[in-house]
Amino acid sequence: MIIIACNKKDIAPVPIIIPVTTSSEYISHTSNELKFKVGFIILDSRTNFDLTQIELVRYLYIGSYTNQSGAYNTFVLDSLNKMNTSYLGSYSVAIMLDESEIDESQFNGLGNKYMLNQETACRKFFKLSPVGSNFILSAYGMGNEFIPNEPITIYGDDFTNNADKYDQTLANLRKYSNYKGNAPFLSALDSMLEFINNKAINSNKQIIAFTHNEDVVSNKDWDSLITKAINYNVVVNIVMTYQSNGDFYNYTQIAQKTGGFIFYVSNNQDGTNMPLFANRLNDILLGNYSFFESSWTQTASKPVFVSNYSSGAYIELFVDNLDKLYTYMPFYISIP
Structure with a gap:
């Protein structure tokens, strides 16, 4: 799962955060390593919202898990870039x-x-x-x-x-x-x-x-x-x-x-x-939103990447003293 977590001590609280998946792209893989990209939109009450300016490596991550074959999978965020958007018109x-x-x-x-x-x-x-x-x-x-x-x-x-x-x-x-x-x-x-x-x-x-x-x-x-x-x-x-x-x-x-x-x-x-x-x-x-492209490396404890791999992401947000807000962000990585 992808997690974005922010609280009052770290940055100003975000009143509303809405993640929307726009793309998912295979880059390369070996028997136990997969590299891929996920593009997503983040919406909140500020149109100039830029997660890359708040040390996003601390806030954006995919949680480790053990799959059905018993392989322990970990994820590393390799890069995160805010991409340009253009006005699409009425x-x-x-x-x-x-x-x-x-x-x-x-x-x-x-x-x-x-x-x-x-x-x-x-x-x-x-x-x-x-x-x-x-x-x-x-x-x-x-x-x-x-x-x-x-x-x-x-x-x-x-x-x-x-x-x-x-x-x-x-x-x-x-x-x-x-x-x-x-x-x-x-x-x-x-x-x-x-x-x-x-x-x-x-x-x-x-x-x-x-x-x-x-x-x-x-x-x-x-x-x-x-x-x-x-x-x-x-x-x-x-x-x-x-x-x-x-x-x-x-x-x-x-x-x-x-x-x-x-x-x-x-x-x-x-x-x-x-x-x-x-x-x-x-x-x-x-076309008025903040668009991000993230690159990831997934590593498994034993060879597992032999077929299509699908996954998803959870966005977790702490807003002042409110309960955590969760939103699932789906994506699919197809391994050739």
Whole structure:
């Protein structure tokens, strides 16, 4: 796990910290050593936030662990660089909400709270959308009365900047009894790519897709959709939970190859960090954020690196006397 820890004695407290993974890259490996890079965005209340200026080696690390083969793995941060970002301009963004069945056993009994936080996040994002940018709401699923056009229903014919337009729709979608059926993510994404390519007002075209289930019903191919998104110049961003880990590798690929991000919902599955994320989502879409590239060396106590290796990261933050805040930051390293 990657840990960022800061407390009142070290630096000024950070009111909000939101990590978002943007890239993961294999560098090289031997039988017991792996070198890789992870790119990520850090958002807080200060747009000029620069972790490299606070002795980040003290705050950023990946925790050691013993894997199933009994090898003890340790990690060393080789370098950390703050990268330049550029303003992307006003956006046209499509929100895709996952309305498929919720397995309460996987959500620790907090499925209803999770969906409430998802609704709250959407409302916040819409209200904070700047003049010149616009959005459209959609939901995908099967067997839900508020999704009459399966696999995806798009609420409206055009993009809008009216934050109140979707109030009742969001309230209807949050009715817990309606979450049922499978998650046809790929089929829904295919339809949304066609819609945004034809209807987007701005050239900065983005999709934010929420997902809490693995897609086991679509007859679409991940690679062809990645190619379509690239050809249409559409950035695909993923907001995922643990339950959607079956498609974990594919989510990392579609986000990374289209220039998007992956945001992982809080590990207790109630989605508490989604409204916080929504407060700064506009900054990501506009290109106003702090972007970092970290390089790592992983060493195992015995030879283990013979196949693909996937991992992730936890961000841990101490804010004044508040409890620790955790956010998972997913990444995937593929060893050739």
